[in-house]
Amino acid sequence: MSNEELHQNGEPAVINEEPAASPSLDEQLANALAELEKVKQDVMYARAEGENIRRRGLEELDKARKFAVEKFARELLAVKDAMEMALLDTSGNFDALKMGVDLTHKSLVSAFEKFELKDIAPAVGDKLDPNLHQAISAVPADQEANTVVNVMQKGYSLSGRVLRPAMVVVAAAK
Template identity: 50%
Template sequence: MEEQNQTPTPNTQAAEDAARTPEAGADEVGRLTQQVAELEAKAKEHYDMFLRATAEGENIRRRSQDEVAKAHKFAIESFADNLVPVMDSLQAALADGTGDLGKLREGVELTARQLAAAFERGRIVEVNPVGEKFDPHRHQAISMVPSEQEPNTVVNVLQRGYMIADRVLRPALVTVSAPR
């Protein structure tokens, strides 16, 4: 039989060294066991930290969803609170059976002022564009009429429009000057 020439590798060398000195092998096993235990403890600690961070993130997400839902639900509360006195005035006018037209007109004017104040507090702006250039984003043309004004100028407002901030709630219904 041929004898193979073997060169010792680090693994075989370590195994041979461990076999020669049993105490050294036991010390190495003890050291490695302790190192494994320390690494397992550190991994468990990191996993616990991960679980806590994940739970905290979920709690934050849930809280913010609840806050957004409440904001949507109660956003109109302030505006509605401003409209209650207007309704009170209208109901008082309907309950008045005297038939005095002067008094009724005075009550309607007061109610209109209350409504205008509620609109102002709610940042609702009236669009009354007589004399302005026609803007299809804010106006709805009902008809075109001959006029001395420039073409496409608002001549008459049939129904006022309303905006909140830069958003149109309702476009103004207008009559526009026709081209000459």
């Protein structure tokens, strides 16, 4: 034993080795309730933040839907203006009218190209592709079955996705 552990008279000093007093049950309960309240607040905050994110996402999606075709619509305005100007020409000059319609068509084709809107125009003799063509009838023909005999209406695709299949008449099986 060191000198510090000895009492003044030389006898060993009694060292108080009692453990530190633990919190009472009431204090433990109060601490647990305080912690529970903090966790509740954190959960409520997280829920509110999640709801705000969801709401903002829905608003952004709604805006995207409303204005997704805005650029395309602006391109079509020029086409509409050109058509209206052609229709206003009352001079009876059909060459000028034809030229106006031709320019309008070129403007429309240009707008389609900008936005990857492409024709689906099968040629007579092509094999029917059900992914791109819609057979509206089958007629007896001297061609192989399911071969395009006539194109009734061109189809269109947008960025590789079919908007409208081409309407075709196909050769019937013999």
